[in-house]
Amino acid sequence: MEILQQLTQRQVESLRWIAARQSEGRGASLKEIAAGLRVKPPSALAHLGPLEDLGLIRRYRGKSHLTDKGQRTLQEYLRHHRVAETLFGSLGLGPKETCAAAHEIDLAISHRTIDQICEAQQHPKTCPHGAPILPCRTLSARGG
Numbered sequence: 273m274e275i276l277q278q279l280t281q282r283q284v285e286s287l288r289w290i291a292a293r294q295s296e297g298r299g300a301s302l303k304e305i306a307a308g309l310r311v312k313p314p315s316a317l318a319h320l321g322p323l324e325d326l327g328l329i330r331r332y333r334g335k336s337h338l339t340d341k342g343q344r345t346l347q348e349y350l351r352h353h354r355v356a357e358t359l360f361g362s363l364g365l366g367p368k369e370t371c372a373a374a375h376e377i378d379l380a381i382s383h384r385t386i387d388q389i390c391e392a393q394q395h396p397k398t399c400p401h402g403a404p405i406l407p408c409r410t411l412s413a414r415g416g
Contacts, residue, residue, distance in 0.1 A: 275326060275345050276352060276379050284379070285309055286319045287346045290329060290336050299335025351406050353378040354399035355390045361400040362393065370400045 289308040293300035306316035320336060323329045328342035338346065356374035365373060387408045390396070396405055
């Protein structure tokens, strides 16, 4: 089973929150992550444990940081989501609807299937929101 298929949407939100808050020498605190997820710190911690077990984050001195594997996994997730959005957009859904529909499948779908969808869509460069989509070959080192 691929790493993305082992994650929940809340865990992906945690990865996104950590990525947005971390900078050189600064990680995201549990309190910041909990606030970003709109949950209490013990609930946020429950999402972080599995991410640490999978090697996607490391926690040090009360701060969470994405590992290289975590960065790659987040990039893969964004690619999955944006390719799925493009597929739903081609079916006539508007940008808001494409996002909602993509959230229903983006973690369940395999890398191979996403690559096939991307190829069938003639390798779109952006999603319906204008965000870039990494090409298939960019994510060749998929630890999953």
